[in-house]
Amino acid sequence: MINKLVARLLANGYQSRPTPLHVADQQFACDAVLEGPGGDAELVLIVSWEESAFPQLQRRLRALTLALDGSSSARPLTVILVGPPLSPTQVQDLLRIIRVISIPNDATDASMDTLLAPLLVLDLPRGVEHGRSTDDLLNQQLGSLRDDPLVKPLIEAAAISSEAVEEAFIQLLDSILSESSPKGAPDA
Numbered sequence: 001m002i003n004k005l006v007a008r009l010l011a012n013g014y015q016s017r018p019t020p021l022h023v024a025d026q027q028f029a030c031d032a033v034l035e036g037p038g039g040d041a042e043l044v045l046i047v048s049w050e051e052s053a054f055p056q057l058q059r060r061l062r063a064l065t066l067a068l069d070g071s072s073s074a075r076p077l078t079v080i081l082v083g084p085p086l087s088p089t090q091v092q093d094l095l096r097i098i099r100v101i102s103i104p105n106d107a108t109d110a111s112m113d114t115l116l117a118p119l120l121v122l123d124l125p126r127g128v129e130h131g132r133s134t135d136d137l138l139n140q141q142l143g144s145l146r147d148d149p150l151v152k153p154l155i156e157a158a159a160i161s162s163e164a165v166e167e168a169f170i171q172l173l174d175s176i177l178s179e180s181s182p183k184g185a186p187d188a
Helices: 002-010 051-070 088-095 109-119 134-147 152-158 162-180
Strands: 015-017 021-023 026-028 032-035 043-048 077-083 099-104
Touching (some): 002 015, 002 109, 026 051, 051 077, 088 099, 099 109, 134 152, 152 162
Parallel strands (some): 043 077
Antiparallel strands (some): 015 032
């Protein structure tokens, strides 16, 4: 599990750092230390742990945060705990001193990605190509639909205002409904 976590973070721009972590003449043993992503100074520690060792783990993490504070470090710090699920009380106790992500030993790749989401780079859609107008992009997306009698009035109204689009949409609905109502039926 540790190797999977490290690989996933490395694939998202984090860089591996040597262990143990050295802060203010103190060493902090952990399974992995990563920094990033990109040029960010965030530190991520990956620590495997057992339920019986929680008090010791809590003391070690408190000592680490105190050492970072004592060295005037402003680096964000996250610890990923790999092991048994944390109880709500344990989570609250740790969140008072450090940002924590708990990964169960049996986590699937999908659940691991969900739990790691706060650390992963967002996969956003590609931006608009430079030099192309929105009309060109709209024409490309709509293709032959641009001249459709239901679409054309909406596109023309969009050049005016959102209120014009709303009015054009209402008129289109009215015309469709009046065409589909039976002859001789009273208007509503």
